[in-house]
Amino acid sequence: MRVFVTGASGWIGSHTVDELIAAGHEVVGLARTDTAEAALKARHALVLRGDLDDLEALRRGATEADAVVHLANKHDWTDMAGTNRAERTAVQTLGDALAGTGRPLVVAAGVAGLAQGRPATEDDPNPHVGPDAPRGGTENLALGYGDRGVRSIAARFAPTTHGAGDHGFIALIVAAARRTGVAAYVGDGTNAWSAVHVTDAARLLRLAVERAPAGTRLHAVAEEAVPTRAVAEAIGEVLGVPTASIAPEQAIEHFGGFVGGFYAQDLRASSAATRAAFDWTPTGPGLLDDIRAGGYTAA
16 A cells, blocks of 8 residues: 555554565655655655645645555644644545545544543543644544544553653653753652553554554553653663652653653553454564663663
């Protein structure tokens, strides 16, 4: 298949491009910059120049493809309302372009906020609806295109999709430990996050493109619950700094506003239904293994 990938030069996107090409698919990646274009060409992908505001490029990429994987997001934390609106408009553009074709549209989503007091499952509906919701309510928007002849699929990612080179949440937590000299966790550290290695996530996205039916919610989750205290202890061990608890009201100051508001949350999720339906068995290293191997702490 010819697969159009937005966010193709990003963390998850670049691994997804590799996975798709290795499986024999042709990939067209959306590239916003010359650097992104060069990175995609080095991976033997085709390139379509544009960004999430270039609706004509999105429309063209989707129309000329056999499948679409939408991973891009502006991530403008200074203008989340604008980011959410742009995300919604992009998904709507892609969905409209694919309407009536039966082709797959895989849209990135997350497991955060789906359940309280238990691991989130694939059966849990996403509560975020409408343009002002997180990510513009695009999971529900995309799945709604199933009624318009699109094989729409929600790929829900664990809060940390980890591996050497990741610059997401765990990298920021490590940076806080370097800056403060303390590998911290919030409260008693029993709150836990689900996790997945980036190569396992990329493989699941390929499986989604190839055979997930319309309306599928996939959970890219390899580890259901990694306690945040264990994460802090692994970071402290590798950096050679002490591990300590901090109060919830200190989290934003210690970790920074971006991650401080999330780190005290319990973000557990199951992928039992995903594994059973698609014969997906994660094989990548676990989160603590990646930390201890120096994936986040190398100079």
